[in-house]
Amino acid sequence: MHLPRSLLRAALLFALAWIALCGIARAADETLSVGSKRFTESYILAELLAQTAAPHTATPPVVRQGLGNTAIVYEALRSGAIDLYAEYTGTIALEILKGAPAGTREEMNAALAPMGLGVAIPLGFNDGYALAVRAADADRLGLRTLSDLAKHPELKFGLSNEFIGRADGWKGLAGRYGFTQTPTGLDHGLAYDAVAAKQIDVIDIYTTDAKIDHLGLRVLEDDRKYFPRYDAVVLYKLDLPERLPKAWAALKTLEGKVDEHAMIAMNARAELQGVPFDVIARDFLASAGGKDAKAQPKEERRGFTAKLFGPDLWKLARQHLLLVALSVGIAILVGVPIAILVFPHMRLRAVVLGFASLLQTVPSLALLAVLISMRGAIGALPALIALTLYSLLPIMRNTVTGLAEVPNGLRLAGTALGMTPPQSLRLVLLPLALPTLLAGVRTATAIAIGTATIAAFIGAGGFGERIVTGLALNDRELLVAGALPAAALALLSEGVFELVEYLMRRRRRAPPSSMPT
Incomplete structure (x- = not known):
């Protein structure tokens, strides 16, 4: 099967973009990557750790906020996508080590060492x-x-x-x-x-x-003592102290510095006053360092407009567009050739389209969890794989439908003119099937724009970051500030496809230019 040169060029561009995106997964060894779970306190502690280490790293620390529950953040740490995050002793013992709570930190470290992990820096409070x-x-x-x-x-x-x-x-x-x-x-x-x-x-x-x-x-009092203690600590990769010794020394200064009253107060600033997490962490460090926290610039509660047009808008838009464009582009490059190959074979076509339909029924978060487990990584790569799989069905189905709608007389005309099957496909079948194929791409794009918001649950970015954070804070305005740009992007894509279809119709109706006599 011979593909058009334009399709091959597009394939090369998408392949290069894919390689570049995957290469961003882990920066240089000098970069500290801090993760967090998806609740207020974890967001704040991630900023606290990152800002404490920042003056002692060659490049600014990367904060991967709102990665999800314990299983996802732990997988991110184990795979090297992050270097450390704030965890709790009870969770480590029962969720990660799958056993009874360890008596001491030394016992916990002995159990974590074979995994390449360690626990250190007790922050000073219990959050049970x-x-x-x-x-x-x-x-x-x-x-x-x-x-x-x-x-x-x-x-x-x-x-x-x-x-x-x-x-x-x-x-x-x-x-x-x-x-x-x-x-x-x-x-x-x-x-x-x-x-x-x-x-x-x-x-x-x-x-x-x-x-x-x-x-x-x-x-209510736990009178039968079911819950263990959940002392806040830092769970980290064992190579971190050696790789970034100055940053690690700075992080150790946080030991015992955050008591329960301070943590409750910081949570209240986020949930009740709407103060950004980085500002809360900065003010706490300023106060702990002997400076007057009141001297720090205070931010009033942000209104909806400030949240909607915040400084992160273009970064999130860029991430969202990249996820959608790459996933739909790869689905076109994979789905269209497969649809062309299986089109003449009725049974094989039914099996392939049936499998693609089955993929559509898998819940997004479940598919992402499976991909994380298979790939051993979080972030853009599993999100792109999931979005590509969801985009395959409408593209493949519409390609098959478009080819089936080509009149038999036109197929025979191409054969009568001496065209080979590849020539007939390139010059007759695909041009006539193009409007239906384009409708499938249009549907796949709409699906990808909506589903891409889920990618923020595994640290892939996009407008879903605002939605995830809004859920954690129960902030309806922030939820809408994430949903509206995603909806606007969907409407914009619909407008682009309408324009493309209009130009195609106009081109088909245009009379052929008269030949000189």
């Missing part, structure tokens, strides 16, 4: 799991402990999805206390609104959450 109810309900029902709560099966539980699935989460807790309810899975930030609106009665909380007192919630 707990269950909370509205204070009015606690007073009315006499709820003081989790044992008291177990006596009221009529109460509705709304728990974070991670807590429901954790080794130290709902299953073990329900077994210890005899809870019989089936909890509803909720995002951690949205659960506070749900309990305040009386849609649910019980939520899981982190003990340093700012909204506990703000919403008048009562934290």
